Amino acid sequence: MKRNSKTLRTITALSIVAIVFVGFLTNLGIGTISAPGIWDISILCPLGALGTMLASKMMVPRAVVSLVIMVVLIIVFARAFCGWMCPVPLVQKLRGIFTKPEKQTKAEGEPAKTAAAGIAPLTEDEKAALASGCEKDSKGLAGCASCAKKRGEAVGARHFVLGGALLSTFIFGFPVFCLVCPIGLTFATILLLVNLFAQGDVTWSLIVVPAILIAEVLLFKKWCHKLCPLSAFMSLIAKLNRTFKPTIDNAKCLETAQGKKCGACSRACEEGIDPRHPELSEAAWSECTKCRSCVDACPAHAISMPLIAKKGEPVSLAENEK
Secondary structure (H helix, E strand, O other): OOOOHHHHHHHHHHHHHHHHHHHHHHOOOOEEOOEEEEOOEEOOOHHHHHHHHHHHOOOOHHHHHHHHHHHHHHHHHOOHHHHHOOOHHHHHOOHHHHOOOOOOOHHHHOHHHHHHHOOOEOOHHHHHHHHHHHHHOOOOOOOOOOOOOOEOOEOOHHHHHHHHHHHHHHHHOOOOHHHOOHHHHHHHHHHHHHHHHHHOOOOOHHHHHHHHHHHHHHHOOOHHHHHOHHHHHHHHHHHHOOOOOOEEOOOOOHHHHOOEOOOHHHHHOOOOOOOOOHHHOOEOHHHOOOOOHHHHHOOOOOEEOOOOOOOOOOOOHHHHHO
16 A cells, blocks of 8 residues: 555645634634634643743743643654644745746655665665664664764754744743744734635734745745754754654665665655664754654665564664675
């Protein structure tokens, strides 16, 4: 059966937007992703919760409860929100309307065929990384992701934006970032359109809010990776995540089982994580959005995402070559 998690993720995000849209139309009081709930019971996003307490300079019960709930969810699911629920990737798809699609190279277009045929053998760097990763991996996962500084481990622009957002909230007494948060702006735009067609409500916000959203998401192409403070916050907490991690079956993997060059899982990951060679990754495991792209891309169906990976003896490249 063909696996296509990308389509499922899009459908999931669209469904959430549709539910919020219906909520606006019917006044159900279910809120948005930034503040989901029902009637008088609701929770805040982690930045909103922190912002509420910093702005008021006091512990707010609702904010504390919201923060605890969100932290627990992040520990369990890491940054799955970014891959499955966030509306920003949906808005970013609009960029494709105004830009020409990039030409796909032959190597990128036929990863499975190349791997299966074994045309290119593993490089020395890949062999060293694979052997090292398997030796260090005591749980049968893909290896050690803390061997080098990479996105999610070293302090980056997102963390400075996160610090700036919290500091400005404390200084000015209100959550400044919430005014420009693309997630909030997306649902604010939907609400403004609902009010426009349902009540004929025309305000300057109808122009300003979408304009800011377009500037952030369409002009800043690397918003999620470079600027989003929410993803920075989640990646910090996600360092504690131990569930739903991509787990490679070394007996099936083309590189460990047959010594053939593949790299399909690495090319498929939009976060820059290389499940097979974590030491060569551009990002740490805390950046994983649980999107399952690596699972879908593996030509040998060697990758799975179990709730908890089973402990087992790792299979090194050297052992496979014997």
